[in-house]
Amino acid sequence: MQKDSIQKERIIMGIDPGTQVMGYGILRVLDNKPSMEAMGVMNLGKYGDHYLKLAKIYSRIIGLIDEYLPDELAIEAPFFGKNVQSMLKLGRAQGVAMAAAISRDIPIFEYAPLKIKMSITGNGRAAKEQVAYMLQKILHIPDDKMLLQLDASDGLAAALCHFYQSGVSTVDKKYKDWKDFANKNPDKVNR
Numbered sequence: 528m529q530k531d532s533i534q535k536e537r538i539i540m541g542i543d544p545g546t547q548v549m550g551y552g553i554l555r556v557l558d559n560k561p562s563m564e565a566m567g568v569m570n571l572g573k574y575g576d577h578y579l580k581l582a583k584i585y586s587r588i589i590g591l592i593d594e595y596l597p598d599e600l601a602i603e604a605p606f607f608g609k610n611v612q613s614m615l616k617l618g619r620a621q622g623v624a625m626a627a628a629i630s631r632d633i634p635i636f637e638y639a640p641l642k643i644k645m646s647i648t649g650n651g652r653a654a655k656e657q658v659a660y661m662l663q664k665i666l667h668i669p670d671d672k673m674l675l676q677l678d679a680s681d682g683l684a685a686a687l688c689h690f691y692q693s694g695v696s697t698v699d700k701k702y703k704d705w706k707d708f709a710n711k712n713p714d715k716v717n718r
Contacts, residue, residue, distance in 0.1 A: 535557070535558060535559070536556065536557050537555075537556040537557075538553065538595055538598050538599075539553075539598065539600075539601055539686040540553055540592070540599070540600045540633075540686060541554065541600075541602070541683055541684065541685030541686025541688075541689065542601070542603065542624050542682050543603050543678050543679075544620045544624055545571070546571060546616045546617060546619075547571055547572045548572070549571060549584060549620065549624070549678065550566070550676065550679045550680070550682035551565075551566065551569070551588075552680070552683025552684070552685070553595045554686035554687055554690060561665075561666060561687060561690050562666055563666045563672070564595060566680065566682060568674070571583060580620070581620065584620055585623045585626065588623075588628070589627050589631070592627060592628065592633065598634075599633065600624075600625070600633050600634070600636065601636045601637075601638060601686050601688060601689030602636070602637055602685060604638060605618050606640055638685060638688050638689065638692070642692075643681075643685055646688040646692065647661050647665070647687060655677040656677065658677075658681065658684050659673065659680035666683075666687070
């Protein structure tokens, strides 16, 4: 097999943790081109017991890992809110999802919600709808594959954010920094 015909594949699982709804997305990267493999949600509101919700999260994440065999897990980091009890429950949900990945030796990467939104839309304060719209455009997702539950697209956004942040790119780095770029491209810089 020639070197040019070898295709590198990478699977990134993204999770938007929650105790009522947990979103997930599976991103397939082939030859440095990302595409959506799957996305969905876990509706946990029907379970009254918090510990049962945690068990369901663990079981579902293990199932997704075993089905898609991700190389990495990107998860939205908890943000600081006013309700301490909600934060505690959210942290537990995130921890259980992380424990599932750890049990399968999958590296974990956490991203703040602002970082995820910024990497997808260019605006850290973007609405969930804007994130979903940009994901659909970037990944060429047909309308019938987009889910109404925005937690699913948030999970996929975490995966795409990790792809962008991991520094893997087909573009060669030609400049050391902004000063190097300016020195090599004086016609493109207004001084």
